Amino acid sequence: MEVSRRQAQRPQPIETRAGSGVPRSGGVAARGPWSDSAATGDDLTWFILSAIVGHDESGARVAGERPIILTAAAGGATTALGFPPFDLPWLAPVGLAMLVLALREASATRAALLGAAHAAAFLGMTLWWLAEAISPFAWAAMVAAQSVWGALAGVAMVRVRRLHGWQLWAAGVFTAAESARAAVPWGGVPWGRLGYSAVDAPWSAWVAVIGVAATGTVVALLGCLIASVVEHATRRSLRGLVPAAAVVALVAVPAMARGVLVTPNQATGPVARIAIVQGELPGSGREVVANHRALTEVLVGQTRQLAASDTGRPAPDLVVWPENAMAVDPTTDVVAGQAARAAVEAARAPLLLGAVVDAPDARYALNQSLLWDDGGVRASYTKQRLVPFGEYVPLRPLAERLSSRVAAIPRDMLPGGDPEQIGVGSFSVATALCFDVAYDDVLRRQVARGGDLVSVQTSNAMFLGTAQLEQQWQVSRARALELGRSVVVSSVNGISGAIAPDGSVLERLPVRVAGSVVLDVPLNTSQTWAVRLGAAPLRLTWIIISMALLVTFAQDRRACRRRRRRRRRRRRRLPPTHAGSPPAMPLDRSDAT
Known part of the structure; x- marks a missing residue:
């Protein structure tokens, strides 16, 4: 009886269904998309969502999942479709949602790689005109340099994920990284900011209220909320209705109030x-x-x-x-x-x-x-x-040694x-x-x-x-x-x-x-209102995000202290150990041969 109980408590190995990369728990009848029965339309939906997220419906990591870095890179490419020459603004937040889903439970190193992959794919498509007009080397160097900000954003987005209302903090992190990319180095690259993609979108009125930079925060927030809806959907949780309602509000309110918020094209007047x-x-x-x-x-x-x-x-x-x-x-x-x-x-x-x-x-x-x-x-x-x-020419003496084109x-x-x-x-x-x-x-x-x-x-x-x-x-x-x-x-x-x-x-x-x-x-x-507020929304974003990151570091420090205290307590409870080997047991002469 004791052996059976221990075997039941022992973790079951993950098996892979023949002919597919989908794992299932041995000895347990899986539900939804992981069942061995014929897939229904509902099962297929959950299967696609779970494959994108990289988790099964219980929230556990899927063994043998496809490289999630491809999801991040695909998200960057999808975000680029919101800008010319494609002009599909609805896809800008969808691309951000794909990045957020890829970052779920990622380590710092992996988050940096995923953030860089998203930024490289996005900037690679958006700034392709550099390769066409100047040189492929200039394009590659620019994309590589600016993708560093994407890597930092990935790490920070994972850190703020542990906070309540993480969708807002993650959106602010992305906006802060965008503003840094538009400033460093040597004036940065302000092309491809999310706020620009909102011109023909239903949420364009936000630009007149809070400006281009903060509208980028709204677009990023839409992406984070969409990711949250998908995550709850894979768990079949009704909690996904809250972020879904927030998405509707962010889109519908500015669309309905556009006549009030946006300066009209005056038919009369000066x-x-x-x-x-x-x-x-x-x-x-x-x-x-x-x-x-x-x-x-x-x-x-x-x-x-x-x-x-x-x-x-x-x-x-x-x-x-x-x-x-x-x-x-x-x-x-x-x-x-x-x-x-x-x-x-x-x-x-x-x-x-x-x-x-x-x-x-x-x-x-x-x-x-x-x-x-x-x-x-x-x-x-x-x-x-x-x-x-x-x-x-920045660093002109050095640049003149590296390229003859500086003479132009x-x-x-x-x-x-x-x-x-x-x-x-x-x-x-x-x-x-x-x-x-x-x-x-x-x-x-x-x-x-x-x-x-x-x-x-x-x-x-x-x-x-x-x-x-x-x-x-x-x-x-x-x-x-x-x-x-x-x-x-x-x-x-x-x-x-x-x-x-x-x-x-x-x-x-x-x-x-x-x-x-x-x-x-x-x-x-x-x-x-965007002119009246000026740079205040962006500055407020930087302040709030800095405070949120400080909170996460404080949480880590408290957790580290608690672990140290627990280790010290366990050491006090252990019996004292003696140096050397234990004394040998006396030999029973009746057993001697």
Whole structure:
């Protein structure tokens, strides 16, 4: 009887059903998808869910499970589908859910690998335009460097999983990692932030309320809640109804309240008459510097043609040319200065043009947007966020030894100071030059100080034919929604157009060919909640996540102390041990042979 009881208490070996990798407990009739009976539709559903999660319906690890790292990588690829050129925003939180499911009960080392795999797959797809436009090596180096933040996020997400309401903490961790990725190193890579994918999603109104960064937290929270629903579903637990209800609320509430939360595309009210001019480059369309004179001539010709076709109508309030419309300083270069004056005379309006201006120190240059009227330059804006290894070279002495291509950037550009909006007549323009638009603070500070209209001038010609153009257009639309301002975009050869304060597209010019358009865009002076809150949501996220991680470390320390106390107590209860071997038993002589 005692032997039978001990055998019953002994753990049963895990057997594998013949012809499948699904384990079942020996001697015990398994339920649901693990039963030996014919699989029903319900069993098949649980089987698929459990295979994704990597656990059986009782919550135990499945022996012989497929490498869960593939789930994390697939999650990264699924998240990338929420961005151009795919534009499937519903899949962004689904990809995050796959990462969360893969991280369940992972060790720190495994969590780092899973987080890095998710980030590498996501960034590898999203930033593929680097390989197409620059080189596969630059793409691989960028993805590898930025995937480190994914690894750290994976470790932190596992740690906060033990806390109550872990879904919110994990979402905050992902947002913190995103903001770090957008800052380090050398200004980081702000492309592919989750908040940008929300532009065409039902939850887009969150962008106008809490901003792009915090909207990324909402998208990540949706992913964590979806993962929680799946986990409860595999256990057939009704507790999954709570996160399911939260998912519905996060999606439905902003969708129903969009008319209240989002700045409307005003049919009546103050407007500005803006002329947007797009250039054209010969050949592949990617060489701006080699063809900068031809580009300027095209822009002057388009401005004259626009003025000739718009006779009988009021002159525009402002003409917008792209970044690098002049690759020389028009205040010192005679030809460039004449071109600017000719455009102003033809349009009978001030001209906002992008130019490379000489800095006071001849070793440096400034990437500026100049407001030019009949009297010359009236105001200027200097680019805030410069592109490393494009507009300046970090660690130049070392870089010159490693690559001869550094010689193509003879002068480093200097970033501008605190940005100020440019006054044009009765309204003011908040200005961003290309890469600036991807950073939260550049335009937000100008709008908070009274910017009525946003201008984005860009020179992304080197990325022609890649997804980078559509991704930057998506970012510009997100800024319109976040700031509650009309956005006019002028590009060297695409994408140029105008965006309404609600993020909808008012006008879009064809890519690659020269073109121009004059249209009335709404002006707005009210501020969205996203502008009022500023960086507060992101800072609060960092504070809360730091406190949550500190709580987990404190829990570990208390657990370690408890283990030490238990070990000391067990040592006190053990009987004393004697040195040497126990004394030998006396030999019974009657047994001797």
